[in-house]
Amino acid sequence: MTSRKVVSFENIKVACKNCSLSTLCLPMGLTPEDVERLDSIIKRGRPYHRGDHLYRGGDKFHSLRVITSGSVKTYSPNEDGGEQVLGFHLPGELIGLDAIQDDNHTCSAIALETTAVCEIPFSQLESLSSIMPSLQHQMYRLLSREIGQDTEMLTLLGKKSAEERLATFLLSFSERFKQRGFSASDFFLSMSRHEIGNYLGLAVETVSRLFTRFQDEKLLHVERKHVQLLDIPRLYDIVQGADRAKPSQSRI
Amino acid sequence: MTSRKVVSFENIKVACKNCSLSTLCLPMGLTPEDVERLDSIIKRGRPYHRGDHLYRGGDKFHSLRVITSGSVKTYSPNEDGGEQVLGFHLPGELIGLDAIQDDNHTCSAIALETTAVCEIPFSQLESLSSIMPSLQHQMYRLLSREIGQDTEMLTLLGKKSAEERLATFLLSFSERFKQRGFSASDFFLSMSRHEIGNYLGLAVETVSRLFTRFQDEKLLHVERKHVQLLDIPRLYDIVQGADRAKPSQSRI
DNA sequence: AAAATAACTTGATCCGTATCAAGAACTTCT
């Protein structure tokens, strides 16, 4: 998108305090002065285009990154040349937390569309957090939240059917778009069916068939990347294994 | 809980600096004085017995816990009454990191055998870490490492065959026992086949059949919980999908 | 605008693993 006027970006002050995403990337607990200080270490580079890597597995780790617009896929290459998609990230989301562990990125991140990010040099963030208890607290929570999310994903991959996986996936986007002030029921997915399948541990064909079936069942309308959820409550039922469980024995 | 000979335990000085596990739970970077200070906030309670909960999902979170002996299973209950086993934890391993996020435990932890733990009150740890940059650094790394481990598990559940899953599982224990000074090839598993299956996203029967098959193929000898790995290199081959991939095209 | 390529869909078939079932080995209780 922002192809030409690159230079202007370098000059933009980040100003987290005015950023609509700050409630997402700095959830509660920081005073305005804190934000000011944090602001001072954040760098905003020029935007990435579809297919550009933000970093690759093995790259030296220096910064955490907050997506400010666009979307990003993280993945880790596996033995046999394939990859495991680890996540899709929307504006306000922080990536790179897995790399703190040994100063190297363990996975790769690639822009799914034109994408802008704020870079937060980690060593500076660390220093700052050691003189700002509230920031330190935020960081611990953020890291812990990431663990919790991975944990949910383990349950999804370990126990859920293809149908439940796709419903979970769609509702996750629905909720995240809603949080960001967009429609919870009408949105565009920036990734391919193949990437969705990879993420959910399913074959492309299965994903495609499920979209068709969900549409036949009037749960949604889909046309390529454009998805309209028509029956969100029923999608939630599916997530909870509505058909698998014996009827009306909601939890024993 | 603390029924009879409570007093004696309360008086035991934890003395991380003499603890053989300290390289595991405090991996590098802390000076002896640092360790002394950390030591001062750590509490050691009386041991748990098989089946005792260390905490349950929903419990108020106050402490991280390091296993000092025995073993622990963490799991999260899911919608339909079942559970997803999240991990098996050996001496030197830290649990509870997922609970920082909202001051409540999101999953449960149960002793698989007689188990002792050190409790580290998190609020004190947090205060300490804000005046001890090296401790703060350790904490960030520890949290990040946990994320990295979850990520590997996602690949396992998303892409690997039953065979690869069990081989990965066995080698993980092999490596961890070895790190702790025990045999890498001869050990006891403290969990049931059912729990292994749950953890790996497999049915009990599949786990049982795989043990039998691995034994037939002379990869190991197994008798109930007692496992002897007879061909570790071949197990590593299996982990990497040795048979699935086209022969000798190790990575394109 | 046509050609080439990539992404997606749909159908047919196959396979790995779940599920069902029953017996064996072990553990716990009385």
Added chain:
DNA sequence: AGAAGTTCTTGATACGGATCAAGTTATTTT
């Protein structure tokens, strides 16, 4: 020690989703 309950193993069968194959619709290149 015997009974009762678990846990584990093994076999038979079923099924969900993968794979193979081919056609369709977008997108990119020329």
